[in-house]
Amino acid sequence: MSAERPAALYERNKAHLDAALKACETRSYWSPFTESPSTSLHGPERPAEGKARFEAMLGRRFDLDQPGTIGEVGYEISPYTGKTLDVRYPKPDPQALFDAAKAAMKPWQRLTAEERAGVCLEMAFALEEQAFANAHATMHTAGQAYLMAFSGSGANALDRGVEALTYAYKALKDVPRTADWEKSFGRTGVVQLKKQYRIRARGVAVVVCCATFPLWNAYPAVFANLMTGNPVILKPHPNGILPVAMAVKRMRETLTACGLDPNMVLMAADERETPITIELLQHPDCAIIDYTGSQRFGLWIEEHCADKLVYTETAGCNGVVMDSLSDPEGLIGGLANGLCGFSAQMCTSPQNIHIPAGGVKIAGGETLSFEEVGQRLADTIVKRTEDPKRAAALCGAVQARQSIDLIEQVRERVKAAGGRVVLDSRPYEHPDFPGAQTATPLVVEVEADAVDLYGEEVFAPVCFLIREPSREAALQNAATLAAERGAISSYLYSSDRDFIEAAQDAFTDAGASLWINMDQRMPINFAAAYSDYHVTGLNPAGNACLADLAFVADRFRIVQFREPVPAEAAQ
Amino acid sequence: MSAERPAALYERNKAHLDAALKACETRSYWSPFTESPSTSLHGPERPAEGKARFEAMLGRRFDLDQPGTIGEVGYEISPYTGKTLDVRYPKPDPQALFDAAKAAMKPWQRLTAEERAGVCLEMAFALEEQAFANAHATMHTAGQAYLMAFSGSGANALDRGVEALTYAYKALKDVPRTADWEKSFGRTGVVQLKKQYRIRARGVAVVVCCATFPLWNAYPAVFANLMTGNPVILKPHPNGILPVAMAVKRMRETLTACGLDPNMVLMAADERETPITIELLQHPDCAIIDYTGSQRFGLWIEEHCADKLVYTETAGCNGVVMDSLSDPEGLIGGLANGLCGFSAQMCTSPQNIHIPAGGVKIAGGETLSFEEVGQRLADTIVKRTEDPKRAAALCGAVQARQSIDLIEQVRERVKAAGGRVVLDSRPYEHPDFPGAQTATPLVVEVEADAVDLYGEEVFAPVCFLIREPSREAALQNAATLAAERGAISSYLYSSDRDFIEAAQDAFTDAGASLWINMDQRMPINFAAAYSDYHVTGLNPAGNACLADLAFVADRFRIVQFREPVPAEAAQ
Structure with missing residues (x-):
């Protein structure tokens, strides 16, 4: 050597x-x-x-x-x-x-x-x-x-x-490699020791x-x-x-x-x-x-x-808490990107969108109803994926056949439970690889109490619009799922500073990190080295x-x- | 608050x-x-x-x-x-x-x-x-x-x-409390994020x-x-x-x-x-x-x-490897103190003294025989403990009745195995507390192959003089015991720099720290805060x-x- x-x-x-x-x-x-x-x-x-x-x-x-x-x-x-x-x-x-x-x-x-x-x-x-x-x-x-x-x-x-x-x-x-140490020991006087420290692998x-x-x-x-x-x-x-x-x-x-x-x-x-x-x-x-x-x-x-x-x-079931949207286009656009990005096969992809049944406030004092939020999101996803070239760049392909099967299973389970398909998944035609295994996101509407449907990670492009009694209930449900089922990236949309702070406290208690008001200017789930601590180790999504x-x-x-x-x- | x-x-x-x-x-x-x-x-x-x-x-x-x-x-x-x-x-x-x-x-x-x-x-x-x-x-x-x-x-x-x-x-x-982060995302331009980090207890x-x-x-x-x-x-x-x-x-x-x-x-x-x-x-x-x-x-x-x-x-069974004694009085004196100190009820107390059957060299080219080393050690222990006041200051009392029983058991087991009692343990009369539970060290001589006698910690003032075929065998046995049975403080006496280095390598491989040529000017097993890393976590004496x-x-x-x-x- x-x-x-x-x-x-x-x-x-x-x-x-x-x-x-x-x-x-x-x-x-x-x-x-x-x-x-x-x-x-x-x-x-x-x-x-x-x-x-x-x-x-x-x-x-x-x-x-x-x-x-x-x-x-x-x-x-x-x-x-x-x-x-x-x-x-x-x-x-x-x-x-x-x-x-x-x-x-x-x-x-x-x-x-x-x-x-x-x-x-x-x-x-x-x-x-x-x-x-x-x-x-x-x-x-x-x-x-x-x-x-x-x-x-x-x-x-x-x-x-x-x-x-x-x-x-x-x-x-x-850990220093050596040290000089001296200390007085009563009547014997000062003793000097030379110390060496060796790093030892496991x-x-x-x-x-x-x-x-x-x-x-x-x-x-x-x-x-x-x-x-x-x-x-x-x-x-x-x-x-x-x-x-x-x-x-x-x-x-x-x-x-x-x-x-x-x-x-x-x-x-x-x-x-x-x-x-x-x-x-x-x-x-x-x-x-x-x-x-x-x-x-x-x-x-x-x-x-x-x-x-x-x-x-x-992995966990990453939640999104919707309170209010200061910039509906930018924020829903960012979320749609997150749902499409690499067909949601990322540990940071959002999955569960907790929306108050009474809708969410937007700028100017208006309110988007629960259904309108879902529809806008669905429309944005359609826009992102209708051009095969754009779909290919955003969604890529689906790695495992099981993920395609999961889409089917979720669709059927949701329907059986009385939920609604807001936007169905479909394979898009890849411009370079005609046989590519692809799928656009499935968007479904479910009630908050249907936790058995959305309470764990679905490793596929699937997103649940969860009808919550209130924003507080939405926050509580998302934080509880993060704590109990795990979450790597959670998301909040709110222009109310008090609610943001309450959410920060709730997610701190849940041991989960929270990305707030992330818009479409960057991938909302991008995790930056040197800056974003990836995985807290406090919930089941990793230690x-x-x-x-x-x-x-x-x-x-x-x-x-x-x-x-x-x-x-x-x- | x-x-x-x-x-x-x-x-x-x-x-x-x-x-x-x-x-x-x-x-x-x-x-x-x-x-x-x-x-x-x-x-x-x-x-x-x-x-x-x-x-x-x-x-x-x-x-x-x-x-x-x-x-x-x-x-x-x-x-x-x-x-x-x-x-x-x-x-x-x-x-x-x-x-x-x-x-x-x-x-x-x-x-x-x-x-x-x-x-x-x-x-x-x-x-x-x-x-x-x-x-x-x-x-x-x-x-x-x-x-x-x-x-x-x-x-x-x-x-x-x-x-x-x-x-x-x-x-x-x-972990900083906040950070300002900005990055260019292609055509959308520079995005700035404000980040907050919260420390969360377990x-x-x-x-x-x-x-x-x-x-x-x-x-x-x-x-x-x-x-x-x-x-x-x-x-x-x-x-x-x-x-x-x-x-x-x-x-x-x-x-x-x-x-x-x-x-x-x-x-x-x-x-x-x-x-x-x-x-x-x-x-x-x-x-x-x-x-x-x-x-x-x-x-x-x-x-x-x-x-x-x-x-x-x-705890482990802390070993002492004897090769040569540049200053027999100071070094044996230090070891005797270590064997008496708090009646060896410390996790750093020496227990097993590995001595070549051919004896150990001392300054001036002379050699002390195996028996002479043991006798000098025994004589020093007697000197340390014959004055009750000095014994009290050095040995303290024995915390548990079980430790007194252990002395008895070791003595009988060693005799039954053909070993020899070099110095018997005795209760010393405490000057202030006549009923104190006390015991001076038991020193016994055993063969290297009698690992069942000395191969684990005896939580009592008991010391084994182990007759080893050679200094290399002494080192090997002590290092192996440290690795397999655990050791917190191990000791080496040698004036041969090559042998010291070989011992350092052997103890590194064993995952155990080594105190070299510690003499009687300070307690040989003193562990200093800020300086001595206490317990390696690499052997069974702790993680x-x-x-x-x-x-x-x-x-x-x-x-x-x-x-x-x-x-x-x-x-």
Whole structure:
């Protein structure tokens, strides 16, 4: 191992780390990555070259050189083409992966916090280099639209990774490497001790990635673990292997180029029919679990893997409380975007819209009735989705067939319960991929007491207009659901400052964050690295936050030595 | 609530907080408390007045005004007199305590980090004010000698509390209260958001105190919890209620004097025959557990209460590796002190002395045989304990009858296994308390393969001289025991720098801290606040460290609000 290299990478990336530290402190916007795929920024060749790189990977064995391979695995279906990508990945022997990771962990411990940061930042920029290819890989596994796949699964995801890296750096730097200590002990006089502190990693981390955002949560977990000394085995979703494999390959290349053991980062892929996740999580050598996915499995892990460090980010039923609309077009427009965006397959997508039966006030003293609010929302959704090009850019494709089935089930259940379909879902014709699995949002009207219909996440483009007795009841119901069923992003529309404050208190008690009067100028559910604490950890939608000190501080421990300063050396 | 008061307390104590922050950073010695009970510092009256205060509490109902009292409880025996203190404490209704704590938690959330620090530091100084009375209460419950009860359970314990307070302050201050965020969103232009971040406590913490150091670990847990917003129910050991009751009463008085709800700090006492600990720990309203005590119960809690945040500090079998003795008198003298100190009833007391069968080198090239090392150690222990006054100051009393029984059991088991008693234990005659339960250390010689004899903590003044094939074998055995059975403080005596480094690596791998060549100028097992990380959390002797960021960062979470800046206000 050439010790200079990581130190040189630190020097090269130091300005970024300093800027990231500053961003964490001020929580203002910052990014060293290019968010837009525009050819005016990248030139005309890079997008095409990225697409070609993606296409060259299809229909063959993915070239991932890692230990413990005992065969081939992988069966991914593109939500855009309905066809298999036909890429085969290493089928792993889990024990061999854990052994390789543990062997890699030992020399990695010797790197300083600065050196680790240098290597990890280098990885982040190496990952950005393949942002175009990654965008296509993300489209054809997760179903994201091109723009989201480029920015949301590229720069924005890397931002979250660098944010976690930065928190880990802060936590590591809180521990000095040495100290001089002296104290008077009565008659024996002053004793001087030389103390040394060593950062000690926990062990191998298994990072479970989700289907619809393969890397957005994975990068923070990977960098938090690497920074604190823990090797990582990434477990992709069976339909989201390619983006993870590309990232793992690239990170391993960076490690190798630094003269480091690439087995600090490994991948364990599987297929739906022969899953290996539980085996990995319950493996005695697994010390840390970072999980993104369904609430059900997340809670199972929290309960059954409690002997490991467990960090989860799952889902809830995100609520919207409607009180009054100072700017109906902008606010309903923002909400419609949120309902359509990536076909509501985001953990931050709104689902339950709690509307007082008496309607909502708008500017000028008028009131929109409950039905008018629903109709305006439905009309806006229709406007957003009638042009296939616009629909494609906004909605992308639906990752799982189960989500399409869910739409059908919800429609029938709502009708059976006496609810009303305000806007039906329909597949839109994708301009580039005629066979794409698509669905516009289903909007249904239900009574407040029909909690069994809307009281948990429906992972599909489905939105409930919930008729509430009053705004207070709307707030109470939304906050209670957040507390009991979980919520990652909740929304409030109100121009009454007292009601906003009451809502803030109610959501604080519920342990849920609240976005207020978010309009259509930006995606209402955008979660900004360095600024928005993602997941509170106080409700069933996950126990960890991207990113705070709690996300990193327990991933390492401290071993200490002390020794008296010899009398001749002591002053 | 008068909001000015906590802010004023912050101003009054700000210099201490700043100094504590500095001490955490440099890890050098600092204390705002008076460690010595000397009359030259305190005047002649305060020691006597403290003793009188203690005596005035005996034989009556303890005046602790807290909610949920359903009777009286308490049966403590003084290890010095063998008699009951006959103090009766409130017998609690657990649900009423949790309810009171939850009610107190709500207004407490409104205090800033500065205000909380002000209140907690005020509490710490109020606790110091009763250091003399606490010393007597600690003596007659825990069995500590007067000096240790004054400094170790007074200033030194408060130091650890303020250290945890300071770490919590750092973690809280890492989260800003507000932020201004702006970002360009393509064609819509720049969007500005105003963001607010609220610290949110977890819930009620139950702090389980141990018998021999009722407050040393309790103060850090109490202050870490209060700082992060969590109310505390202290659960004293059935024979260690009085010091805890005094502390709880004093902390409640400080809260009341600030106009705050005193139910942020409550006590739940019990008796050995009718324990309530498990009921408290498994209560649905218990969110956090801080536990100090036996390894067995600590591991039980980690396994069975994994749905709570669990912080444990338990015990291990602390090893001593002997390679060479540059200063035999000073080093063996230090070790003898460590074996006698508080009759080895400390989680940092050495127990297993791993000595090469071929002996250990001393300065000048000579070698002390295995037997000579043991004999010198035994002779030094005899010298330390033959004068009853000196024995009393060093050994104190033995808290539990079970520890006396353990000495007997070890002696018989060792003999039956073919081991040898090098120095037998005996009760020494205490100069002030003729009936005191006392015991000088038992020193026995065993073979390295007799791990069943020495492979777990013997909570009694018992020390094993373990005949090892070589120094390497000694190191290996000690490090393995530390990793597998737990260790809080391990010790090495060597003047060979290469061997010291090998030992540091071995103990790093074992996840255990190592004190090297500690001589008799200070207590070898003294753990210094702000400097020595106490417990690594990497072996079975506990999962938490006093104090690091991991000890505090997860005790609170963050709830966030965000809202666009209105167009007219935006720049």
